[in-house]
Amino acid sequence: MVNSRIIKQRESLPIFHFRQEIIDAIKNENLLVIIGETGSGKTTQIPQYILESFEDCRLIGVTQPRRIAAITVANRVSEEHGTRLGSEVGYCIRFDDCTSAKTRLKYMTDGVLLREATLDPKLEHYDVIIIDEAHERTLETDVLFGLLKETHRLRPELKILVMSATLNVEKFSDFFNECPIFSIPGRTYEVAINHHRDAKIISLKSTYVQRAVDTTLYIHTHEPPGDILVFLTGQNEIEKSCRDLDNQARELNYRRDVQYYDEVRNLIVFPIYASLETMEQKAIFEDPPEGTRKVVFATNIAQTSVTIPGIKYVIDSGYVKQKSYDPSTGMDALLVVPISQAAATQRAGRAGRTAPGKAFRLYSRESFEQLEVDTVPEIQRSSLLGTVLSLKKMGIRDILHFEFIDPPDPMLVKNALKQLFLLEAIDEQGMLTPLGDEMCIFPLNPFLSRVLIASARQFGCSREVSTIVAMLSVEEIFITPRDEERLFEADERRKVFYHSSGDYMTLLQVFEGYRDSGYDRDWCRDRYLNHRALSMAKNVRDQLRELMERHGVSIISCRQKDNQDGDHRKKRSKQTYYETKKYDFTKILEAFSTSYFIHLAKRHPHRSVFYHYASANIHTSEMIDSNSSLLALHISPLSALHPENKIVKVDSLDWVIYHSILYTSKALMKVVSKVKLEWIEEKLKLFKKLETVDLGVDDNKKDKQEKEVDDESVDSIGKESNYIDEEEMKRKKLEAIEAARQRALNRRSLNPDN
């Protein structure tokens, strides 16, 4: 039963005063936007108001961008509602469906709802859909917006609520037929913003780390007690800042240097970023000891995902490390770029959660005003491969004209269609093929779905491939420590797992070692393996195998009948963990080649760099096809095939396939394997075919013209040798990335979407 304490608490929330108005608004409107700042209680209360006053409402779905939020909110609400979690109020995230036939209020991640929509585009089970945290503009949220607008046409009685924290929500209202906006006051404190007097943000790029440390020290010596949160961009600079600040703070003479020395006599410094091994440690989330000031150097993780209590001062570098996909090269670039005004406001807000605070921006007010108003939404800087496949599965034919709230560059859509054609998921007219339909079974990147199906149907190795595919679906497996001694040790320990064919097999060997250890955390720690990632991989593998069984995708092993099964461990060399003739690993690599022929690369004749090999000139062994084929690709230092790891001779590397490329200061191929060209030659014909099909998009003509221009310009530079000077390419690449970014930004500012 609900006790009076809970009732009191609920009634003390600012939102309670608007209860009846909110209920009336929802009664009257089927499309509604609700603004409510953090702490208003909108996420927990509004769904309950609906539950309490709409008795014939069957099911309310509330989406969250993050799993942890879905769980904690559902917990809280089921308690307030006086029912057991999973009965009337539940949650659903990947690997954990905590709902039942009784459930009327379901918190879930936006990814779960999107996946449900591929099975049931009209979302018939729901009477109310609430998209929460809409301002975060995740890829999934944006796709749901487009779908829900269509659903509203088909099922106008479905109630659709969009909840957001920012004030710039006219856009949401405009998109949903200019629906009403309901605003709820928040419960945050005043944050005084201090801009740097004159520092231009652009000139800050090389100095913000040093300035951030200096500013932290300034606050420590001149401002009253209160913890400090510093926004930087990545692991390296965060670790460096922690060291620098620690050293400088040690030099302080508190009585002489520190203005509030009666209350501030010490400093404690923490790093926080997602890949931090010790993130679960509590100290960072606890109040520091009496007289000690806590400083946290953080990535963007502290902007939305993680809340550190007690922060009174925020220092904002003005920069963020952001991923963006370039369809012309198929590469993800991970670059440090200035943040948006919206992000700066959000960062500052972190100082006012529990009391009034102060924000120090390392850039001037003028610079702030020149920042983009909003962050470019994820959908405009991601590969749309999986999204386009899902939309096709839902029966949406014309994806180029799908109603996105902020449409992605048509290049992104066309690029996805081309890749889906190469994967044989769509046909020449852009229609979903039976294979494409089957690929939608798996919650995987379409490249990997295709490989998994091929491994079952053609190559008889789906047991092993399901493991490798799971390993490829999780975060980085290998831990790289910061201090040199441990770094060396980690490098050594990793070598045990390396397989001479490359990293797909290496990943299999890592997982098997993990399995044989009994999924042991200490086993991982001793080998510098990320236990969190490996246990996630186990979950994914189990889920994939369940889906395979359910959908008649057979699970077959390519393990060879080895006579003395127990013996292979004795026979293993010092260098490798398992490498024996245990598996017919060429089958596995052939299976991967069914997708990754698209990522075929050839080595430079004399060096250990590679070039993407486009099919058009495969028979002339010319490297020139388009810009993308000329960028020098480097093997990741973590790869078994990296020359320094001495698993293979560089000369023996000829053709490789890579799983992905990340561009930071240069293009790095991650997860690389040796292949034989004969496995792939047949598939390369698809590239030729690609030039003659329109995939349901009738403007291939224009594309071809653009392509010819590219060819010419490249050809004139590269006549001498088939290779372009690497520095030159690097510069061109950076220009291209910057130009693409500018295009994305311009499109947004020219097109405010009225």
Add this chain to the structure above:
DNA sequence: GAGCACTGC
């Protein structure tokens, strides 16, 4: 040869 922001099915 020296790396990788953050999520999610």
